[in-house]
Amino acid sequence: MTRRLMEGSEAMAEAAIAAGCRFFAGYPMTPFTELLENFAAKLPTAGGTCINAESELEAVGMAWGACATGARAATGSTGQGLSLMQESLSEITRAELPLVVFNMARGQSDYYQATRGGGHGDYRHLVLAPIDVNEAIHHVQLAFHLADHWRNPVLIYGDYLLGHTAEAVDVVREGFDPLPEKDWAVDGSRGGGGDPRNLNPIGMVPGIKGIDPDSFWKRLQAKHDAMEAAEKRFDQEHLEDAELLVVAFGSMARFARHVVRELRAEGVRVGYFRPITLWPFPSEALAQAAAGVRKVAVLEQNAGQMIDDVRLSVLGAAPVAPIGGISSDSAGFGVGPLLDIETIRGRVENALDGSGARA
Amino acid sequence: MSDIIRTDRPPEAAARKTGEFMPTLQLSTDHDLCPGCGEPLALRTVLESIVDLGMSQQCVGVIGIGCYTALTSIMDVDLIQALHGRAPSVATGSKRMRPETLIFTLQGDGDMANEGLQEVIHTAARGESVTCILLNNGVFGETGGHMTATTVIGQRTKNSLDGRDAAYHGHPIDMIGLLAPLGGTAYAARGSVHDAAGVAKTRRMVRRAFEAQLRGDGFSIVEILTMCPTGWFIPTEEGPDYLDTVMGEIHVTGEWKRDGQLLQQAADPPEAD
Ligand SMILES: Cc1ncc(C[n+]2csc(CCOP(=O)(O)OP(=O)(O)O)c2C)c(N)n1
Ligand code: SF4
Ligand SMILES: [Mg+2]
Numbered sequence: 001m002t003r004r005l006m007e008g009s010e011a012m013a014e015a016a017i018a019a020g021c022r023f024f025a026g027y028p029m030t031p032f033t034e035l036l037e038n039f040a041a042k043l044p045t046a047g048g049t050c051i052n053a054e055s056e057l058e059a060v061g062m063a064w065g066a067c068a069t070g071a072r073a074a075t076g077s078t079g080q081g082l083s084l085m086q087e088s089l090s091e092i093t094r095a096e097l098p099l100v101v102f103n104m105a106r107g108q109s110d111y112y113q114a115t116r117g118g119g120h121g122d123y124r125h126l127v128l129a130p131i132d133v134n135e136a137i138h139h140v141q142l143a144f145h146l147a148d149h150w151r152n153p154v155l156i157y158g159d160y161l162l163g164h165t166a167e168a169v170d171v172v173r174e175g176f177d178p179l180p181e182k183d184w185a186v187d188g189s190r191g192g193g194g195d196p197r198n199l200n201p202i203g204m205v206p207g208i209k210g211i212d213p214d215s216f217w218k219r220l221q222a223k224h225d226a227m228e229a230a231e232k233r234f235d236q237e238h239l240e241d242a243e244l245l246v247v248a249f250g251s252m253a254r255f256a257r258h259v260v261r262e263l264r265a266e267g268v269r270v271g272y273f274r275p276i277t278l279w280p281f282p283s284e285a286l287a288q289a290a291a292g293v294r295k296v297a298v299l300e301q302n303a304g305q306m307i308d309d310v311r312l313s314v315l316g317a318a319p320v321a322p323i324g325g326i327s328s329d330s331a332g333f334g335v336g337p338l339l340d341i342e343t344i345r346g347r348v349e350n351a352l353d354g355s356g357a358r359a
Numbered sequence: 360m361s362d363i364i365r366t367d368r369p370p371e372a373a374a375r376k377t378g379e380f381m382p383t384l385q386l387s388t389d390h391d392l393c394p395g396c397g398e399p400l401a402l403r404t405v406l407e408s409i410v411d412l413g414m415s416q417q418c419v420g421v422i423g424i425g426c427y428t429a430l431t432s433i434m435d436v437d438l439i440q441a442l443h444g445r446a447p448s449v450a451t452g453s454k455r456m457r458p459e460t461l462i463f464t465l466q467g468d469g470d471m472a473n474e475g476l477q478e479v480i481h482t483a484a485r486g487e488s489v490t491c492i493l494l495n496n497g498v499f500g501e502t503g504g505h506m507t508a509t510t511v512i513g514q515r516t517k518n519s520l521d522g523r524d525a526a527y528h529g530h531p532i533d534m535i536g537l538l539a540p541l542g543g544t545a546y547a548a549r550g551s552v553h554d555a556a557g558v559a560k561t562r563r564m565v566r567r568a569f570e571a572q573l574r575g576d577g578f579s580i581v582e583i584l585t586m587c588p589t590g591w592f593i594p595t596e597e598g599p600d601y602l603d604t605v606m607g608e609i610h611v612t613g614e615w616k617r618d619g620q621l622l623q624q625a626a627d628p629p630e631a632d
Binding site: 022023025049051053054055057058059060061062063064065066067068069070071073087088091095186187188189190191192193194196197198199200201202204205206207208209210 | 457
């Protein structure tokens with residue numbers, strides 16, 4: 001072990017490079033900036049390129065062109081910057097290109113953007129929400145693998161805490177199942193032979209006039225259905241005889257898990273469930289986890305977004321109550337007073353009242 | 360002498376069809392662009408230049424959105440379809456990962472001068488080793504003939520029915536005049552396909568732009584003025600004249616920058632290459 005104290009931003013850039021990422025483009029914005037700085041510092045020595053793009057619109061375009069050649073490439077921003085990128089992200093998905101995208105968000109209010117997408121058309125991104133730096137190192141490498149496997153963008157949902165918390169970690173290159181050759185990638189080699197490649201999002205085929213979005217997009221939908229069935233990930237604990245189930249993702253889940261463990265140690269019958277993939281949402285697993293409980297409490301740092309998916313999973317089997325909320329600092333970086341063990345414990349305890357969870 | 364068409368007796372063979380002149384990198388002559396459109400001609404100059412340089416199997420085209428998008432069905436070149444205005448950034452990412460390839464964008468005036476103006480300016484200023492091809496017809500042809508940022512004063516379009524009025528609609532952008540002075544620009548020229556001489560000169564420009572890219576000199580751009588009789592609301596046969604007299608006045612043809620040096624006056628590309 002060569003564990004080193006590293007901030008999440010540095011660890012994620014190292015993990016990306018370990019996974020073979022050779023291209024990054026981004027535009028500074030807190031709390032994403034340090035991730036960009038780390039790529040800028042580390043990629044050139046790894047034989048890669050990091051472009052300080054003149055805008056997020058251009059950053060995503062550059063990453064698009066890079067991954068279209070078969071290189072492992074990534075871009076990212078904070079939610080606002082990702083809003084600018086949505087037109088491209090939608091097209092990249094429908095051109096079936098394997099891009100990795102980081103949202104170092106200001107809190108958790110980009111859940112809808114991450115899982116529903118702010119762009120046009122029918123498209124889906126796999127979304128991984130690491131709970132800490134250690135898991136982020138794994139998720140970043142997994143993201144590149146899944147992006148190539150499905151030929152689909154994968155989004156990492158991080159935040160200020162993840163990017164700026166230093167933890168003792170070791171970035172080890174992980175092995176994954178072998179992937180097929182990228183024979184779809186453009187390198188010019190199929191020119192002049194009557195059968196060139198055309199990476200496009202609307203079903204254009206060389207040699208054939210017009211477009212065929214209908215069958216093209218139906219095939220894409222079938223792929224997204226397969227992704228949904230195959231890639232649901234979650235974590236859970238203390239479910240046995242739980243009367244209250246606390247659901248949280250990403251950084252908030254770290255607080256939720258701590259509080260649940262504390263209460264369990266005191267004999268309170270409370271359980272914990274964390275979606276690791278925000279899309280696909282682990283609905284069946286959550287429904288099962290919630291099967292015996294009297295109440296489900298959703299802790300998220302926003303006005304209530306993931307709670308929609310929780311309700312769609314639980315389907316009325318138990319009441320679903322929000323215990324999070326908007327919570328920001330005066331700079332707007334999403335580091336609000338809710339990020340506090342005592343506060344969260346208080347909210348879980350409030351939710352416990354009347355749930356019958358106390359021994 | 361054999362090139363001269365004799366008129367004192369009937370021709371020995373039937374007239375040759377355009378198909379026989381099809382560039383190697385074109386899959387067919389069957390496309391859906393309007394009769395009299397200049398864009399298929401402009402595409403020829405690009406495809407022929409790729410072949411001239413022996414880069415057919417090392418070339419990637421990044422395509423914008425406009426009428427020319429439909430031409431991708433007949434191009435025998437590896438392609439990435441970009442968004443409206445975004446091709447220069449996509450080309451940048453591809454070139455950085457595959458520096459050995461010849462990379463060009465194909466964009467219209469609506470695409471490059473309207474939707475994506477900052478993209479091309481930044482790409483040029485960065486001195487990115489890519490070639491942007493701008494097909495300028497002064498309108499959004501694809502949407503039915505609307506005013507763009509290059510529409511000349513007085514030009515009638517669907518949203519300037521009495522002609523572009525500087526006081527009301529503002530002034531057109533001279534794209535080559537804008538991009539040529541930038542430090543990263545190695546080569547900048549404006550050609551036109553309204554007559555045979557124009558096509559020949561344009562082809563030389565495209566080739567010289569590609570050569571600049573392959574030498575790693577920096578950014579290169581060729582703007583090609585193309586006829587759009589449909590979007591100009593004129594009879595097809597009047598397209599070339601209209602282009603020459605109305606558009607050509609503001610969008611001056613010639614090489615503006617070669618080998619990184621701005622020319623005092625736009626000049627024809629040298630014939631012997
Ligand atoms: C973001 C966006 N806005 C608008 C459009 C609609 N649109 C399609 S083609 C086009 C204009 C194309 O003009 P130009 O690039 O000059 O090409 P031309 O058709 O003249 O060859 C527009 C506005 C689009 N595709 N995307
Ligand atoms: S509308 Fe204009 S640019 Fe489009 S195909 Fe017709 S002539 Fe060409
Ligand atoms: Mg146009």
